[in-house]
Amino acid sequence: MRTLVTGGAGFIGSHLVDALLLENHEVIVIDDLSTGRLDNLARAKSKKNLQIIDESITEKEKISKYFDEIDWVFHLAGLADIVPSISNPENYFRVNSLGTMNVLELSRGNGVKRFVYAASSSCYGIPKLYPTPESSDIQVEYPYALTKYLGEECVLHWGKIYDLPVISLRLFNVYGPRSRTTGTYGAVFGVFLAQKINNKPLTVVGDGTQLRDFTFVSDVVNAFLQAAKSQVRQEIFNVGSGSPQSVNRLVELLECKEIEYIPKRPGEPDCTHADVTKIKKILGWEANISFSSGVRIMLDNLKDWENAPLWTSDTIKKETEDWFSKLSDK
Numbered sequence: 001m002r003t004l005v006t007g008g009a010g011f012i013g014s015h016l017v018d019a020l021l022l023e024n025h026e027v028i029v030i031d032d033l034s035t036g037r038l039d040n041l042a043r044a045k046s047k048k049n050l051q052i053i054d055e056s057i058t059e060k061e062k063i064s065k066y067f068d069e070i071d072w073v074f075h076l077a078g079l080a081d082i083v084p085s086i087s088n089p090e091n092y093f094r095v096n097s098l099g100t101m102n103v104l105e106l107s108r109g110n111g112v113k114r115f116v117y118a119a120s121s122s123c124y125g126i127p128k129l130y131p132t133p134e135s136s137d138i139q140v141e142y143p144y145a146l147t148k149y150l151g152e153e154c155v156l157h158w159g160k161i162y163d164l165p166v167i168s169l170r171l172f173n174v175y176g177p178r179s180r181t182t183g184t185y186g187a188v189f190g191v192f193l194a195q196k197i198n199n200k201p202l203t204v205v206g207d208g209t210q211l212r213d214f215t216f217v218s219d220v221v222n223a224f225l226q227a228a229k230s231q232v233r234q235e236i237f238n239v240g241s242g243s244p245q246s247v248n249r250l251v252e253l254l255e256c257k258e259i260e261y262i263p264k265r266p267g268e269p270d271c272t273h274a275d276v277t278k279i280k281k282i283l284g285w286e287a288n289i290s291f292s293s294g295v296r297i298m299l300d301n302l303k304d305w306e307n308a309p310l311w312t313s314d315t316i317k318k319e320t321e322d323w324f325s326k327l328s329d330k
Contacts, residue, residue, distance in 0.1 A: 007077030009036030085144035096147035141267035172240030176217030211244035240274025
């Protein structure tokens with residue numbers, strides 16, 4: 001297949017590119033490298049069937065020619081992080097929502113056969129039901145979640161109105177090698193692994209009993225591939241392990257004894273837990289990497305976090321001032 005991956009130099013995107021190349025597909029990557037890194041594609045760059053385009057999905061005219069005769073589009077490009085989305089919501093709307101519309105329009109105009117969107121489970125906000133099914137209420141808590149959900153709504157609307165064969169995958173707490181280590185304070189693995197390398201206390205939010213549906217990146221990539229190869233259209237699927245783990249369990253597996261507790265953050269659920277009944281039944285997908293095995297793989301690749309930002313309770317407090325001031329008591 002001729003495939004196109006937006007955000008293909010990013011964490012999940014680069015693993016997806018590797019998997020597509022392994023299956024001998026032709027791959028075009030569109031990534032403006034604002035958060036993605038060419039180093040993530042180091043193994044892939046020598047492949048003749050890979051083309052890397054340094055452009056933004058917001059530049060519709062500049063990227064239009066790369067959609068010619070494309071069979072599958074995987075749309076993973078977008079801005080992540082909660083904090084900057086609160087400080088600069090306009091930029092998030094421009095990239096995550098309008099950028100998604102650009103990719104949809106170019107896919108529609110070129111008769112793409114499959115369109116798979118990387119949506120976010122953050123659309124559920126603080127769920128009322130665990131495990132959380134795809135039919136749960138949408139309760140976005142911050143601009144990042146809103147703009148990703150608006151992107152998903154565009155995807156489904158283009159599928160309905162223009163008969164574009166789309167699937168939206170709502171991803172839960174993805175982790176693994178190459179996970180992003182730069183940018184504003186956020187993902188727990190990047191924070192903890194940098195602290196471990198530097199022999200600093202792990203900054204645990206709240207009391208550490210909160211549960212997260214950590215899902216290993218290779219399992220997530222398999223979900224994208226199975227979605228693309230299926231004949232399913234106009235569907236939303238949760239992509240999670242279905243087996244939430246506590247932050248305290250992560251601390252235990254990282255073998256770190258020194259801990260510093262920091263305040264619980266507003267707008268964050270005490271638990272994320274994907275109901276994966278639908279994706280198992282329709283796509284035959286389920287996660288295969290256990291949490292302990294995934295963490296061990298992360299530890300085996302610990303050197304990848306040598307240059308990651310080192311966060312302390314003080315720097316985290318400063319970085320999340322907007323978060324607390326805008327979302328507290330809402």
